Amino acid sequence: MIRILYVDDEADLREIAVMSLELDPEIQVRTAASGAEALEQAKQWQPALILLDVMMPGMDGPATLARLRADPDTSEIPAAFITAKTHPRHVTDLKALGARAVLAKPFDPMSLAANVRTLLQP
């Protein structure tokens, strides 16, 4: 099974993301509603990929990624941002933080799982 951790403060989007990703029977999804929760889950569950919303109250996506990278238990887990800010400049900035990719919101729910699989290819 491929473990994906989806982090977003919006409950509805978490639900949609879970349904979208689980269209792929080999994907298992867990969600976190905040950066702090994401750190906890990532440490314990060791997902194959973390999908991070950028704009979250408190610890936002970039701050969460920085904390993940700083912790030896999570520093190797690939992460991708999923955001409404998809201007090339933003994308470049976000990638510079160490994200593997920047996926656009709104996403196509029917192809999200496929996109995620592509990201995980070596």
Add this chain to the structure above:
Amino acid sequence: MSGTQERQKHAGTVKPPIPADEADRLQALEHYRLGGIGREQPFDHITQFAADLFDVPMSLVSIVGSDAQCFRGACGIDETHTPRDVAFCAFAILQPEVMVVPDAAKDPRFRSNPLVTGAPHIRFYAGAPLRVANGQPIGTLCIIDHEPRDFGEQEQKRLAQLARTVVDLIEFRVEGFAAEEHRRKLDDERQLLKLTVENVSGGVAVVDRDLRLMLWNQAFVDLFDYAPDSVTGGRDARELIRLTAQRGELGPGDPDQIVTGFVESIRTSDSRRLEIQRRNGRILDIRRESIRGGRFIMTARDVTQERQISRLKDELVSTVSHELRTPLTAISGALGLMAGGAAGELPDRAKQLVAIGSKNAERLIHLVNDLLDMDKLQSGKLVFHFEGRELGLLLTEAIEQIEPYAERFGVRLAFERPTDAVVAKVDSNRLCQVMTNLLSNACKFSPSGGTVRVSLQRAGDSAHISVADEGPGISPEFRARLFKRFEQEDGAHQQGHAGTGLGLAISKAIVEAHGGSITLDPETEKGATFRVELPAVTAS
């Protein structure tokens, strides 16, 4: 005395002839401002001197006008003027040298002259013409006696000499007038400049090449909060900069070093713009521009409110876009999952409804994206990353992106790609946005089964792209408004072609940022053809 009485009184007098170039002579009078009545002290002094020198009771500096001779200077005579008809001087100005009348009572020209028969009882007269720079005789310096007298050659020479001094005085006098006029004009201009500067809405200060304050307005003093007595003409601008630096309003650092930095920038650049925040929170937009003669003009404007509004707008746009996109992501995601069968097979009616929901969620997403782009374009915040790209490849990508959309309308996309590469410096994402906009419009307006033709050509230094559809075309009334914001052809909504009305305005701005142009081909008979022209890069 009336005119008739005057003439009767002078009956029998020989009238002085009028010079042939009298008009020029009168013009000279005008030029030297010697027309009219009025005595002047320097001329009085000269006549006093002449009377003493030649030992006569009367002497005059007489200016011969068109109707009268007027005494600019006089000694022994209280009258200010006499009619020209009886003036000895009117005869004297006709002579090349000094005119001498040893005994007027014996001279046929003057013996019945009222000035001889009556007061001031002239018997002897000698007058030297006053010839100004252009040679015109404007009057005389004359001496008069009640007794007949001989006037030798030596004395005539002296009188002529003295007359030249009078002329010198007249020339100086007119130069003085010119200088005075010049000064008055300068004063006027200075006053006007001061008034203008004072009435400018922002702060203005002009500084000379030695960094001394020349001109400023109250707004300048107020905006920088200088004490009124610290801003004076000739004040060293460095001291004013230091005052502001000392308040910490020109950034951190040693005030003296800040001043040195400013002076260096003044020496090395013709203009500079800078925004500072004052201690009181006000934000000033300051500009410096060099003007003639090493001087510079400094303008300052309070932009606090503008900046606040701009920041509020940015925050609003950012918030609105985020707040709109989040629920839109949820809506389109939920509908997408339903349409994709994630919740099981839907009955046909439900599929239709979900499709309507999806389509409209997509429209809203487009609108939000377009609004954001338009805002960025307008505020100049849209950053372009130009790189050399092969346009055939870029167009193929754009066509591939739009293909699913075209299928929905039953429209075929045909691309006529040249064999040679056409390269242009473009921002790929932005140009792709323009192409997908043109292509989606073309698909939207095409009849089912129609074809949208895309072509790419290189013509000289330009790359020509065209997108042609087989739709109903664009009405002549709408063509003029086509590239304006929020414009959509009447009836587009009813025909199910609704868009945001921003796509073409954004496309135009993007193409223009590439140094290109976007136009609607006016020649097309059927459908609509859009042409995009971009500067091409020469293939090496």
